[in-house]
Amino acid sequence: MGKIVLLDELTINKIAAGEVIERPASVVKELIENSIDAGAKNISIEIENGGIAKIRIIDDGKGIEPDDMKIAFERHATSKIRVADDLEAVRTMGFRGEALASIGAISKVTMTSRTEDSETGYEVVIEAGNIIAEDVVACPVGTSITVEKLFFNTPVRYKFLKKDYTELGYIEDVVIDQSLINADIAIKLTNNGKVITKTNGSGDLKNIVYGIFGKDIAGAILEVNYKFEDMEVTGVVGKPEIARSNRRNQIFYVNKRFVKDKTLLASADQAFKGMLPIGKFGFLILNLNLNPKKVDVNVHPAKLEVRFTEEGNVYKAVMYAIKEGLLNNSLVSNIDSFEAAEVEEVEVTNKAKEAKEANEEIHEQIKTKEKKFGLVDLFKKVSKDTEKDYGDYKDDNLIEQLYNAKYKTEDKSRSSKYRS
Ligand SMILES: Nc1ncnc2c1ncn2[C@@H]1O[C@H](COP(=O)(O)OP(=O)(O)O)[C@@H](O)[C@H]1O
Ligand SMILES: [Mg+2]
Numbered sequence: 001m002g003k004i005v006l007l008d009e010l011t012i013n014k015i016a017a018g019e020v021i022e023r024p025a026s027v028v029k030e031l032i033e034n035s036i037d038a039g040a041k042n043i044s045i046e047i048e049n050g051g052i053a054k055i056r057i058i059d060d061g062k063g064i065e066p067d068d069m070k071i072a073f074e075r076h077a078t079s080k081i082r083v084a085d086d087l088e089a090v091r092t093m094g095f096r097g098e099a100l101a102s103i104g105a106i107s108k109v110t111m112t113s114r115t116e117d118s119e120t121g122y123e124v125v126i127e128a129g130n131i132i133a134e135d136v137v138a139c140p141v142g143t144s145i146t147v148e149k150l151f152f153n154t155p156v157r158y159k160f161l162k163k164d165y166t167e168l169g170y171i172e173d174v175v176i177d178q179s180l181i182n183a184d185i186a187i188k189l190t191n192n193g194k195v196i197t198k199t200n201g202s203g204d205l206k207n208i209v210y211g212i213f214g215k216d217i218a219g220a221i222l223e224v225n226y227k228f229e230d231m232e233v234t235g236v237v238g239k240p241e242i243a244r245s246n247r248r249n250q251i252f253y254v255n256k257r258f259v260k261d262k263t264l265l266a267s268a269d270q271a272f273k274g275m276l277p278i279g280k281f282g283f284l285i286l287n288l289n290l291n292p293k294k295v296d297v298n299v300h301p302a303k304l305e306v307r308f309t310e311e312g313n314v315y316k317a318v319m320y321a322i323k324e325g326l327l328n329n330s331l332v333s334n335i336d337s338f339e340a341a342e343v344e345e346v347e348v349t350n351k352a353k354e355a356k357e358a359n360e361e362i363h364e365q366i367k368t369k370e371k372k373f374g375l376v377d378l379f380k381k382v383s384k385d386t387e388k389d390y391g392d393y394k395d396d397n398l399i400e401q402l403y404n405a406k407y408k409t410e411d412k413s414r415s416s417k418y419r420s
Pocket of ligand 1: 038079080
């Protein structure tokens with residue numbers, strides 16, 4: 001008799017979940033992304049005990065119809081792509097229709113939703129991939145998803161969960177990552193009823209930075225808005241005075257997706273070169289907008305790495321963007337400090353000229369260096385310099401280590417890469 005068997009649906013989904021859903025923060029990430037995709041303007045994330053006991057996400061997005069609700073928990077169920085031609089979208093946006101199926105396989109999920117053209121809402125309860133209850137309910141337009149008993153049937157994963165406050169730290173990071181790049185969406189996170197982070201959806205990044213990083217940081221950031229060929233770099237850069245001795249405050253997005261990428265870190269180092277002492281890293285929140293076809297977002301949804309087809313251009317675009325942000329804005333702050341109007345005019349013209357020259361000089365320097373080393377070598381050199389540090393940045397346990405070092409004897413509050 002043959003020995004090959006086909007795995008059943010639940011087993012397949014549990015295996016997929018193992019890759020996609022590593023910890024409560026992964027659930028939060030997937031669900032926030034779905035709420036954003038549904039056009040939500042308000043997203044509320046309520047968790048209990050670091051998400052281990054309960055995660056609830058409420059949005060005011062377009063909602064989902066009863067029939068679709070049930071299908072949504074099946075593997076490869078997505079409303080975001082239709083045909084094989086859209087495969088490009090799977091690659092670039094990561095719509096694989098896998099998140100809900102994965103989450104539903106390893107927990108108890110209650111999904112309640114109503115669309116605008118429906119009088120009533122509908123609720124389904126899924127446990128270990130099966131619908132265990134469904135009914136018509138009264139609810140506002142939008143979707144609410146509650147996840148309980150996470151990892152109840154995957155004991156190994158459950159065992160690897162860290163303490164509540166550590167898991168909360170990971171969730172906080174995910175929420176902040178999303179809050180910073182979705183300034184026009186009000187996002188709120190509470191743990192056991194206590195507000196952890198909250199943004200107002202005003203669309204003003206500076207405002208969000210204020211709320212998350214505090215007054216001192218918000219007062220020392222400068223706007224970045226730079227076009228390079230078909231790429232666009234937007235966000236904020238911190239003045240040298242708020243540089244830190246780690247990279248936690250260098251936050252990058254590619255097409256609004258949070259990423260960790262060495263090319264981008266290398267560009268930042270090059271841009272800040274000469275402005276910061278060795279071992280200090282400038283504050284950055286940048287989004288690189290480029291043709292999705294020019295970036296390979298790893299199909300693995302839990303991974304944050306990307307690959308650029310035009311690495312050299314990305315490197316330049318980001319470096320110039322930061323340089324320009326720092327230079328142009330220092331010009332603006334200089335203008336502020338001038339008293340006499342006449343002097344001002346002369347000075348401003350001079351400053352503008354100086355800034356322009358400085359900018360040109362930098363471009364020249366880069367060009368000469370490129371000629372000398374070749375851009376690829378230059379990039380390799382810089383990224384080699386950053387490697388050691390980046391290793392730290394990638395180490396998840398570092399957050400916990402830092403936490404333990406800092407709070408061991410104090411009360412058990414959370415730890416987040418943004419707060420350490
Ligand atoms: N908050 C939500 N609001 C409206 N529809 C949702 C929401 N969450 C999930 N859905 C629907 O469920 C489908 C499956 O979600 P998911 O498993 O995350 O796959 P994907 O996001 O890749 O499409 C989505 O395509 C969407 O149609
Ligand atoms: Mg999704």
